[in-house]
Amino acid sequence: MTFQIQIDCLNEIIEYLEEDRQTLYSCLLVNRLWCEISVRILWRNIWDFERRSQLFGMKPILDTLFTSLPNESKELLHENKIFISIPISKQSLFNYPSFCKALSIHGISKMVDIVFTCKPNINSLSLKDRYLIKNEFAKMFAKQIFSLKKLSYYHHYSLINFSFPYFPGVRDLLELHCCSCLPSDIFYQLSRLCHNLQSMSISFCNDITSNEFKELVSLQKNLKNLKLSIDNSVSSCADIIPTLKKHSDTITKLHLYTSAKNLSSYSFINSFVNLQEFIFSTYRKYFNGFEPFQYVNFSKLQTLKIPYCCPNPEDIIKFLRNNGKNLKNLYVNKSCGDLSLSIPHLCPNLKSLFLLFHKNELDILKTILINCQSLESIKVKCGINLFKEYLSEKEVFEIVANHSPNNFCELKIHIVTDSDISLDDLDSFFFSWKNRIPKKLLSLIIIKNKNLYRSLDNYKENREIIRKYENLGIIKFKTIDHEEVTREEEFYNYY
Numbered sequence: 001m002t003f004q005i006q007i008d009c010l011n012e013i014i015e016y017l018e019e020d021r022q023t024l025y026s027c028l029l030v031n032r033l034w035c036e037i038s039v040r041i042l043w044r045n046i047w048d049f050e051r052r053s054q055l056f057g058m059k060p061i062l063d064t065l066f067t068s069l070p071n072e073s074k075e076l077l078h079e080n081k082i083f084i085s086i087p088i089s090k091q092s093l094f095n096y097p098s099f100c101k102a103l104s105i106h107g108i109s110k111m112v113d114i115v116f117t118c119k120p121n122i123n124s125l126s127l128k129d130r131y132l133i134k135n136e137f138a139k140m141f142a143k144q145i146f147s148l149k150k151l152s153y154y155h156h157y158s159l160i161n162f163s164f165p166y167f168p169g170v171r172d173l174l175e176l177h178c179c180s181c182l183p184s185d186i187f188y189q190l191s192r193l194c195h196n197l198q199s200m201s202i203s204f205c206n207d208i209t210s211n212e213f214k215e216l217v218s219l220q221k222n223l224k225n226l227k228l229s230i231d232n233s234v235s236s237c238a239d240i241i242p243t244l245k246k247h248s249d250t251i252t253k254l255h256l257y258t259s260a261k262n263l264s265s266y267s268f269i270n271s272f273v274n275l276q277e278f279i280f281s282t283y284r285k286y287f288n289g290f291e292p293f294q295y296v297n298f299s300k301l302q303t304l305k306i307p308y309c310c311p312n313p314e315d316i317i318k319f320l321r322n323n324g325k326n327l328k329n330l331y332v333n334k335s336c337g338d339l340s341l342s343i344p345h346l347c348p349n350l351k352s353l354f355l356l357f358h359k360n361e362l363d364i365l366k367t368i369l370i371n372c373q374s375l376e377s378i379k380v381k382c383g384i385n386l387f388k389e390y391l392s393e394k395e396v397f398e399i400v401a402n403h404s405p406n407n408f409c410e411l412k413i414h415i416v417t418d419s420d421i422s423l424d425d426l427d428s429f430f431f432s433w434k435n436r437i438p439k440k441l442l443s444l445i446i447i448k449n450k451n452l453y454r455s456l457d458n459y460k461e462n463r464e465i466i467r468k469y470e471n472l473g474i475i476k477f478k479t480i481d482h483e484e485v486t487r488e489e490e491f492y493n494y495y
Contacts, residue, residue, distance in 0.1 A: 043099035047107040067092045073136040097144035104152040145169040152177040177201040187212035199225035209239040223247045227255035255279040270296040277303040290315035303329040310334035320346040340364045344371035354379040359389045369403040377410035383417030393421045401432035414447040430469040446479045
């Protein structure tokens with residue numbers, strides 16, 4: 001009994017390391033018990049190789065999957081004269097596929113394609129051979145995973161003829177990311193097994209929605225998160241709208257991605273009365289189709305994100321007049337004086353904010369900081385990018401030090417050109433923060449393009465100042481590569 005308690009405690013302790021990969025890798029080397037616990041965590045979601053270098057992340061995973069293939073799959077590959085040379089000669093220590101809680105059919109396809117077409121010392125495989133390998137991997141996961149939480153299956157990317165009449169693990173499925181053009185038998189099998197989906201991401205790739213797909217959506221009991229990706233070439237998703245409206249009381253998070261010219265056919269979204277987070281994405285540079293949402297009232301809305309091209313600022317302002325009072329988080333990738341000036345009045349209770357401020361808009365940032373007294377975090381761009389001149393780092397530091405509200409504790413600066421900050425500027429900012437009342441640890445996050453020559457932390461003297469104030473407990477400093485942030489955002493948006 002005592003030993004069991006120790007195992008349970010060890011499990012809980014190592015669980016806290018889920019985001020700390022390097023420490024988890026070290027735990028693999030302690031003993032077999034530590035190794036098994038760590039492996040189970042590492043293999044829950046193996047599809048995050050896109051956040052690391054492609055081949056570095058994919059090749060070891062692929063080697064392990066080959067060793068885990070059942071004998072009948074290995075024999076099938078041999079019969080088709082597919083011989084894979086891998087560095088692991090012994091039998092696998094664990095049943096690795098059974099540890100997976102997330103499965104990406106697209107991830108399988110991409111991993112096989114990249115490894116067997118890009119690696120110089122591996123013989124490239126034909127399309128037919130790769131197709132066979134992908135299907136054997138998919139079948140192995142279907143047989144071995146006993147409790148799947150997340151499934152991603154985009155048919156037009158994967159090119160895998162995969163179905164799962166023998167996949168009981170999907171009974172526990174909580175997240176489904178798929179396209180509407182999957183074979184109807186896939187949706188039929190899912191509708192028989194999955195009734196507790198909490199999150200669905202649907203990419204509409206044609207004008208026809210199968211009855212099996214509509215039934216799957218209709219049968220869900222507690223659908224909370226919904227992402228709709230609608231291409232401009234798709235004339236309508238009208239068939240599915242009545243089914244989606246059935247979940248209008250439970251949906252709290254909506255991500256609408258569209259390249260349509262206007263949103264007049266999406267007015268059904270206004271029925272989502274319990275919406276708490278609304279993400280609107282479009283790559284149309286000039287988009288004036290936000291009118292259907294101008295006057296809707298989402299009384300529980302707390303987060304609005306417009307991460308790419310922004311609709312007409314006047315439409316956003318009208319939307320905020322009805323929904324800004326309860327808003328906690330606002331992310332708008334747009335620089336517009338009228339929109340920025342309206343923030344303190346329309347969104348007085350914000351806790352986090354991202355806006356673009358041009359060089360001559362320093363007073364607007366100051367006004368926001370003074371009037372939004374609940375603000376805890378802000379993200380700004382600094383430098384010159386594509387003929388757009390934003391605020392300087394020095395200006396941002398001075399305004400934040402002198403005018404940020406009492407609860408402010410996080411400053412994110414995306415540097416798009418070489419840093420203009422001096423050692424004295426940096427020391428002055430940290431010293432001012434040290435003397436603030438009330439005292440609050442400041443998290444300073446610098447997001448930078450890796451091709452920058454000069455960055456705030458590039459100089460030894462700057463690093464010493466940063467380390468000094470970190471040791472005093474005044475700041476917590478972190479730098480992030482902009483490309484890594486972008487890849488991670490796209491990865492989680494996609495999957």
